[in-house]
Amino acid sequence: MADAAAENQATKAMRMQEALREALRFEMACDPRVFIMGEDVALFGGAYGVTRGLMQEFGEKRVLDTPISESALVGLAVGAAINGMRPVVEIQFADLLPLAMDQLASHAARYHYMTGGRINVPMVVRTKFATRAGGGPSHSSCNHGAFIHFPGLKIIMPTTPADAKGLLLAAIRDPNPVLCFESHILYGVRGPVPEGDYTVPIGKAAVRRVGKDLTIVTCGGMVLKADAAADQLKSKGIDIEIVDLRSLAPLDKETILTSVAKTKRAIALDEGPMIGGISAELAALIQENLFSDLKGPVVRIAAQPIPPPHSPPLVDAMIPDVDQVVDAVMRLAEGGEIS
């Protein structure tokens, strides 16, 4: 899979957790206003090791272990941000974001607009998501789509280690609240990461694979499935383009529409619920703008409308798989003119 990591910068291979840590470490060293708080983030180094070693390096005043109080953590970050700090909060599972929903949706997201621009809330909330066996209904939600309903929040979802570093660094520096969704599936993926100061602009999608016949617009762990499907389809003579959103808000409409205007066929692929989610938004966006150019309907492939279950076969039935993507592309191809 092509990676857009800056070609002119020296890189080092690392996993996504390490890349995220690189961003945190870099900015904490540069900016004394940056501090981290969350459950298990200090002594233990975070449930997924992202903050490992940072408390030892920067001290207990800048990496704070907290009680289990998600709503207050986000709420305190809002207040600290308004009063001059740049907090980074870790929420262990996206499933727990609803506990902090009022502080995210009605406070963090709205302060800037509702105060006529007098107040800024520069803060980051990092969280892990992905539907996987064993996680079950309270530990494996993909609820990212719910947050696009709240203007004022920025939402990032890094897919490569390089983007993880670049997007998180941009998020910490952003004068707005940024929600960072980190995929459990992608944590272990290794890739080259530019050293030193490296940012990826929020609101810019990446074309991960260039193709001419059909665009799959997707995000997070689904980028891997889209890529696997594209490999299979290549052997059938179908050339897939993959657009990785990287940011869900603001959405990079230009990159999405440019790609689909070229390929004239699109699939919106998402790990979150189909109803009212990212895939719905993408399908509407594409059809509203490119209806007369399209050679077929924009097909949505997303999670079934059930709570994330525990047992592996049930999980497999809920979330999109590679075969589903391949089948959908083949159906679109049969209806149209793909070679």
Add this chain to the structure above:
Amino acid sequence: MLDASRRKEMLRTMLKVRAFEEKLDDLFQRKAMFGSTHSYRGQEAIAVGVCSALQSTDLIASYHRGTGHLIAKGADLYLLLCECMGREDGYSKGRGGKMHMGDMGFGFIGNTGTVGGTVPTATGAALSAKVRGSKEVVVSFFGDGAANQGVVHESMNLAGVWKLPVIYVCENNQYAMTVSLEKSVAVKQLSVRGAAYGFEGKTIDGNDVEAVYEATQAAAAKGRSGGGATFLECITYRWDGHFGGDPGTGYRSKEEIESWKQKCPIKRLKEKLIAESQLTEAEFQKMSDEVYAELDAVAKRAEAAPLPKKEVDLDAIYAASEVSHG
């Protein structure tokens, strides 16, 4: 002990807070403002006693019944009234209304309409003060209704654990909307909640502006010197209903309301100053006339001020500037 001139200043500010609410009610009745009012009449001693004890660098967070806090902390009456009236000149350019403002220019972190929603904001601002090693103290104003919100408890717990320079000012006006405190909590005093989180809790007379001032001053001095948080439960009463359309009599007896009007914080300080020969009835009348005349003038300007244009400003959603390091 506060000298007479400070106390007269506090008296004037309480009058200003009351005059503002009465002007707002007048505008509401005439349908000249949008949304509802949440009258602060009867509770003026708390906003004024607390804010008079703060330094200009100290911060406050407020809530829906918040105009009194803002005026006492130094808000511009014109900007405030314009915001209540949805005018472009308002603090939030008409985007927020009475319940949604913020201006660090006078140490006002913000208020929102989620009951208890700004208690973590205040607590986080206090965390910032502590981390930066500043001497700021933060006041979190909230009502007895907010005292039962989960996030308020979570926030107070963190303030206790981290010894944050925050003063939780719980304005116990005894009714959360229409539900009485005795139907809402099983404790006699909300101030016991301070002890639950490892800091001092005190119940004071919220209609005695000097008592509020002194308790705040002590709490602020403690917070400034690293002694952590304080919970101040200020017993008071709102004369009016919960919001503009509520006469406030469906769940409270007329006798109860009348008995609390007799405990009017403005009357109380005025009579005390007169008894001490620091003030005459004529001076008070003059003071009151000046305050009400000021409000009339401000309201006249605000009523003439333009509404925002009918347009959607998508650029207003996000703050623009990004920080960079060389």
